[in-house]
Amino acid sequence: MRLDRYLANLQYGTRSDVKKMIKANRVAINGQKVRNGSVSVVPGATVTVDGKTVGGSLQVYYLMNKPSGVLTANSDAAQKTVLDLIAPADRRPGLYPVGRLDKDTTGLLLLTNDGALGHDLLSPKRHVPKTYLVSLAAALTPAMADQLAEGITFQEFTSAPATVAVRPGSEGRLIELTIHEGKFHQVKRMLKAVGNQVTDLQRIQMGPLHLPASLPSGQYRKLTEAELAALLEAKK
Known part of the structure; x- marks a missing residue:
């Protein structure tokens, strides 16, 4: 170079x-x-x-704990984006968020300038699972869980069968939901379709990556070698 x-x-x-x-x-x-x-x-x-x-790597991989109120975008004329949270010394040409979290959704977000990896992770053919911690307005009923597990048909797509797990002690109002797509407002739309409402949404896992409990909201860190190796393996 x-x-x-x-x-x-x-x-x-x-x-x-x-x-x-x-x-x-x-x-x-x-x-x-x-x-x-x-x-x-x-x-x-x-x-x-x-x-x-x-020095420093020209190709970078960051794991961020996205805070609420920040756009998942490269730039915006009026609002703060996740790229604004990256320190100047850590920025690289082509750095972008892989996938999208809504403005009010928090949690795990991968940022990289490795376009090939990002493309593979988002490809519908890969079916990379994404797990969310979902707070609900009403308790999840067995019928609702069954509908989510079967897949829900929307006008433009049908969701793949989701995995649902109710957090103990939450009286059915806190669940872990794993999906395989990443459509606009998908989790919120799925819960609305079964007669419920999302009150808080946090992504806690994407493929082999888990949101570290030690990573504060709004902060990020480089992927470890083990995390990057697992991510590269997941895209195959």
Whole structure:
């Protein structure tokens, strides 16, 4: 990769800013000052800016605990998005949220600039399961659970059979619901279709990824090597 593009991707400024930095003799590769931004950065090379080693992966994978009130979008002129929660140093070109959580839905959200992985995880052919913790206005009845487990037909699609588990001690008003699609307002529409109403919604699992209990709302972290390996395996 070209040196100027490499530094720009690591958020050291725009391509124009980086070119000025290089021409100012502030950048070195393997200890040798470089004044040409077209020079290639080969794997394993040590790049320094003002004597300090720069680095970081160009391909990133973040697990976020999305808070309520934030849009799952790359940008918005009026409202805060999940990309606004990413620190400048952690941003990369092409970073985007994989899938969508409604503005008032919280929980597990994957963000990456690995477009191929994101596409595979969202592909209807993969049927990657997504589990939500759902608070209900009324207790879930056996009949409602049966309908959810059978699949529900909407005008534009029929949901695959869902897995339903009632949380103990919740009197039927807190359930774990696992679905295999990701349609607009799908969980809310499914519960409405069986005669109930969602009062709170949190995604707690996507494929092999689980929402860590230790990750505060609005925070994110890089995937561990084990999590990334499991995710890559899940997309096969």
